[in-house]
Amino acid sequence: MNRHVSALLAVASCLLLASTAWSEDVVRRIDWQELAAANALKSGTVVVADDGAGGRALRLVHAGTGPATLHLLTIERPGIRTERYALRGRVRYDRVAPGAYLEMWNYLPDGAYFSRSLAQSGPMGRLEGSSGWRTFVLPFFNRAGGSAPERLAFNLVLAGAGSVELGPLELVQFAADENPFGSSGAWWSERDAGILGGIAGSVIAILGTLLGWLGSAGRAKAFVLNTLRAIAWVGVGVFLLGMVAVVRRQPYEVYYPLLLLGGIAATVGFFVPRLVSKRYEDLELRRMQALDA
Secondary structure, three states: OHHHHHHHHHHHHHHHHHHOOOOOEEEEEEOHHHHHHOOOOOOOEEEEOOOOOOOEEEEEEEOOOOOEEEEEEEEEOOOOOOOEEEEEEEEEEEEEEEEEEEEEEEEEOOEEEEEEOOEOOOOOEOEEEEEEEEEEEEEEEOOOOOOOOOEEEEEEEEOOOEEEEEOOEEEEEEOOOOOOOOOOOOOOOHHHHHHHHHHHHHHHHHHHHHHHHHHHHOOOHHHHHHHHHHHHHHHHHHHHHHHHHHHOOOOHHHHHHHHHHHHHHHHHHHHHHHHHHHHHHHHHHHHHHHHHO
């Protein structure tokens, strides 16, 4: 038992160290609930984010068929000290008309420049149709030796009707050799999460089928019970990593699969052995009764 716990703590510690290894610098964190409490909310209403973490999100609903630009946030004197920085967060949307996007205006002494989420996919992907929670990044690459921004403005631009929710934001600055997309601190990308989830789901399904067949047939008792115990401890470890991911402010595609898979595996691994053991005991009792007869 102690070996299992020690191994889990070691893995969690390694991930904690890995998650802090990036040289990115979070300049400012924006919480919509705090803005609302300070009467500084520009648009929308604050709601509980339906993402399993219990955080707050900004909900924006546009019922009209015409275009609309919703100003969400202004950051005066943001305190940027590097040439590369980005505004990042999570977004989800429902029935958004094509042509919608997020934008960040960068007001420098020599002019105003924008970053817009107009890509086909990825963290700079445009808003169109419906999507679950995903990460977005709005980067800006200043020229070498350029003046720092005096003000930043964050907007949602809609071409028609739609509903959009935004999670908490982070203003992050990077070193000159860092990529705002590649060094976001996420343990894996949204695409990787889908691949890992598919593999894990397949393995669990195959293993569950095998264990279910062996248990119903009364075979390989030691293998079945030991495997279920192993699944339980692996589930605990995965769930703990999910909690670490929440504490480390990892994106939804990182912490949610960990919490979900870990919780399911731990529950199955700890409670199913009782039922399986009862099944083996019943089968053994029937064999003994058959022999006595």
